[in-house]
Amino acid sequence: MVDRSIIKSLPAEQRELGAKIIDKAQSALKIYQPVFSDFLDPGQQVMAKKLVSGIYGLTWKFDGGYDSAERKRMIIFPEDLSWGEIPECICCLQVAGNFRFRKATHRDFLGAVLNTGIRREKLGDIIVVDDGCQLIVVPEIKDYLAQNLFKIHQVPVKVTEISREELISPADNTKIIDTTVSSLRLDAVAGAGFGISRSKIVKYINSEKVKVNFETITDADYRINEGDVVSTRGLGRISIEKVKGDTRKGRIGIVIKRYL
Structure with a gap:
């Protein structure tokens, strides 16, 4: 049990x-x-x-x-x-149309899918491509979308199933920051990752705008570990890729990935 x-x-x-x-x-x-x-x-x-x-x-x-x-x-x-x-649990769809003169955004595609009556939890990532988008969905809704999704942003579209191998992975829009911090406290690491002072990041922490591994943390001295993900409302997200250890000057070398 x-x-x-x-x-x-x-x-x-x-x-x-x-x-x-x-x-x-x-x-x-x-x-x-x-x-x-x-x-x-x-x-x-x-x-x-x-x-x-x-x-x-x-x-x-x-x-x-x-x-x-x-x-x-x-x-x-x-x-x-x-x-x-384990049976297949996801389905990949291509939503194609002529978006040369009327560009559509991620929000446009998401809104159009939800307007068909599909719940958000049935939809995975949306990958925007030149001629439309690629959708990752639960298999049981693929036929429904093919029959009910006709336009995106006033552009007629056609929905067809594709294989996983045909997915176009989004560009890696990240920046690597190789730096040092005085400690592995949340305020020190987040300040370095987002490029702001510790006093400013503390204001975000106190306002419950900072999450570590997607859980809200309100202690500025919370210890950060290698592999942790720190997200701050209004600033974005960083991940701690590596903790390299102490430097000769008594600081701690870390490698941070910032998602732009």
Whole structure:
């Protein structure tokens, strides 16, 4: 049996989704088959991972269609099943039209899909390309979209299924920052990553605008570790790629990736 009491430890806004993840895990144990969540954003992925990681006999993977996908489905399955036994859980679609004279944005594509009645959690990443976009969706809605998505931003479009290999991964719009900090405190690392003073980043922290691994942190002295993701409302997101250790001047060398 799965211990459901862990749901009470979640923030109120996460409990409904947490209960769904626990239900999925219990189902995987009961039917001894893989089960799938809807698409989860990065913060939801962190929460789901914490819930499932402690359940004996189960393991999990995330799949968003390509390695750097932001929105992914969680696949929960008995640990002695091989990955090759897991059925496909995502579908890739090409939405093509003549956007040469009427450009459409990510927001335009998302809005058009949602206007067909599709819920956001059924839709993964949207990759904008020259002649339209590529959608990653749950397989059960692919036919519905093909039959109901006709225009994007007043441009007629056609929806066809494509393979994973045909996905065009978005350009890596990041910047590597090789720097040093006085400590691995949140204010020091975030200040270096976002290029602002520690006193300014502290204001963001105190205003509950800073998250570490997608959880709000209000302590400026919170310790940052290699692999952590720090996001700040209004500034963007950074990840700590490497902690290199102490320098001769007593500072700490770190490598930060900033998402532009």
